[in-house]
Structure formats: structure tokens, C-alpha cells
Amino acid sequence: MRILYQDDYFFAIDKPAGYFVHPPELSPYPVPKEKICLYHLRDLMKRDVFPVHRLDAPTSGVLLWATSREATRELSRLFMERQLQKTYHAVVRGHVEEEGSIHIPLEVLGEEGLLESQTLYKRLSAIELPFPVGKKYPTARYSLVDVKPVTGRWHQIRRHFDRIAHPLLGDIEHGDSHHNRFFRDHLEIKGLCLKALSVEFKHPWSGEDLKISAPPCQNWEKIYSLFGQNQ
Numbered sequence: 585m586r587i588l589y590q591d592d593y594f595f596a597i598d599k600p601a602g603y604f605v606h607p608p609e610l611s612p613y614p615v616p617k618e619k620i621c622l623y624h625l626r627d628l629m630k631r632d633v634f635p636v637h638r639l640d641a642p643t644s645g646v647l648l649w650a651t652s653r654e655a656t657r658e659l660s661r662l663f664m665e666r667q668l669q670k671t672y673h674a675v676v677r678g679h680v681e682e683e684g685s686i687h688i689p690l691e692v693l694g695e696e697g698l699l700e701s702q703t704l705y706k707r708l709s710a711i712e713l714p715f716p717v718g719k720k721y722p723t724a725r726y727s728l729v730d731v732k733p734v735t736g737r738w739h740q741i742r743r744h745f746d747r748i749a750h751p752l753l754g755d756i757e758h759g760d761s762h763h764n765r766f767f768r769d770h771l772e773i774k775g776l777c778l779k780a781l782s783v784e785f786k787h788p789w790s791g792e793d794l795k796i797s798a799p800p801c802q803n804w805e806k807i808y809s810l811f812g813q814n815q
Contacts, residue, residue, distance in 0.1 A: 585624050589796045593655040593789055594636065594648055597625070598798040601644040601775050605635050625649060637663060640739065642754070645672070645780025645798045658788045663736065668785040672731040672741060675777035675807060676750040677763050679710045680727045686744040690737045702734035703744045709811040715770070718762035726753065726763075728811040730781075741778060753777040773806050 586598040599605075604615055606622040617623045619641075625633045634656040636648040650656040662668040683706040689698035709728045717724040727750070733740050739758065745751055746758040753759065753767045754776040767773045782797040800808060808814060 585621065585628060588646060588798060589794070592651065594650045594659060595629075595633075596646055596648050596783070596796045597621070598801075599639055599644055599647040599780075600801070601642055601803070604641045605638050605647065608641075621647070636660060637736070639780055640742075640776070640778075642776035643778045643780060644801060644804075646670075646783050646796055647780065648783065648796075662785055662788065666734065668783060670733060670736075670780065671782045671784075672733070673708075673779045673781050673804070673807075674729050674731050674741060674745070675753045675767075675811075676727050676729060676745050677725070677753065677760055678727065678750045679712075679725050680705065680707050680729060680748075680750050682707050686748055688744060688747050690740060690743055692737055699737060700735060701737045701740055701744065703741055704732045704734060706730045709813050711811055715766065717766045718760070724763065724766065726811075728807070728813060742776075771806070771810065773803060773810070775803060777807060779804055 587595055588598055589596040599621060602619065604620050607620055608615055622633070622635065631651065634650045634653060636650050636656055636659045639645065639647050648659060650659055686703040686705070688701060690701040692699050707727050707729050711726055713724045715724050716722050731741055742752050742755050742758045751759040754764055754774070756764065767777070780798065782795055784795045786792070787794050
């Protein structure tokens with residue numbers, strides 16, 4: 585659990601893919617303690633720590649933790665009031681528009697009806713590979729996108745891109761199994777291609793403008809190389 589930022593009120597880690605933030609409530613199978621960030625960080629920090637927000641288990645990247653309940657409430661307020669900007673990088677099937685806004689209401693567990701949901705994106709790079717993945721087309725097209733969720737619904741980025749027919753690579757719940765297999769077996773890029781790249785906000789106590797970023801892991805170094813991009 586690499587520490588990206590730390591002060592008296594909160595800290596940020598670079599969460600590895602495959603780790604749960606805290607014990608999952610609805611998991612159909614038991615999750616070992618060594619795959620839960622909360623337990624690792626309690627041991628590392630030698631104190632109680634509190635997650636400020638969540639990342640899906642297969643998503644890697646910047647994750648904020650508070651060192652007290654009071655700090656948790658203050659940082660959670662930034663999320664509620666949309667004073668904190670999150671940026672993700674993702675790989676999606678097909679060539680998306682150069683930029684756009686996905687404004688599709690989504691259903692949320694525990695809530696009745698649909699809730700307003702908005703995701704902004706900008707295409708960073710697009711490639712076309714000479715492989716007939718899924719046998720439908722003679723080539724396979726992919727886009728590397730910079731994503732900024734305006735709202736924060738469950739699986740929002742994954743569901744939004746699936747709704748516009750550009751599912752994320754490596755998404756076993758909402759994605760395309762043929763292209764997922766091609767990335768895993770042929771390109772050796774494993775797991776969900778979604779990274780919480782950075783968070784930007786004004787420090788609630790010092791007033792300092794903060795931007796906390798996660799470096800690329802081995803998987804994302806392969807992805808950036810594939811698309812001819814630097815982070």
C-alpha cells in the first residue's frame with residue numbers, strides 16, 4: 585500500500601487492483617483479510633483509519649483515508665458538494681468521440697427510481713489492431729480515455745460506457761468477454777482497465793490546492809505503451 589500523501593488529517597494510497605476497501609457487505613464468497621485495505625492500513629498506521637470514498641475492487645489508483653471521524657465528515661462534504669475532482673484513465677472498446685458527456689440516469693442499490701448521473705470524458709488516443717476479435721469485424725478498435733465523473737454512482741464509469749456501447753476492457757460484469765479475453769491472453773493486459781489517476785481539491789484545513797496522483801503500475805505501463813502515450 586504505497587502512501588502518496590500524508591498529513592495529520594488524512595492520507596492517500598495507491599490502491600492495487602484486486603483489493604477491497606473494506607469487508608464487502610454483499611459478496612457471495614468470503615474475502616480474505618489480506619485482500620482488504622482497511623486491515624492493511626490499520627496495521628501500517630497503528631491506529632484507526634476511515635475510508636473517505638470507495639473504489640471497486642478491480643480498480644486501482646488514488647484512494648483517500650481520514651485519520652478521524654471528524655476529518656472523514658469534512659472530506660466527505662467535499663465529495664457531496666462536488667468540490668473534489670476525480671480523474672480516471674480507462675480503455676474502452678471502439679473509437680469514442682474526441683470528447684463528450686454521458687448524462688444517463690442510473691439505478692442505485694437501496695434507492696428507488698433512477699438518480700442523475702453524469703460522466704465527462706476526453707479521448708487521449710485511439711488504435712486499430714489487425715485482429716478479428718469476436719469474428720464480427722476484421723480489426724479491433726480501442727480508445728484510451730480521460731474520464732471525470734461529475735456524480736459518484738455505483739459502477740458509474742463502467743455502466744455509463746457500457747450504455748453507449750463502449751464497455752471498459754477487463755470488465756467482467758458490464759464488458760465484452762471476447763475483447764476481455766483478447767486483452768488478457770494476447771496482449772497480456774490483465775484485469776479491469778480503469779485507474780483512479782488523481783484527485784484535486786482545496787485542503788479543508790490549510791487552504792492549499794492539492795493534486796494527488798498515482799504512478800502507473802506494470803499493467804498501466806503496458807497500456808500507455810500500447811496507445812503510444814505517457815501518463
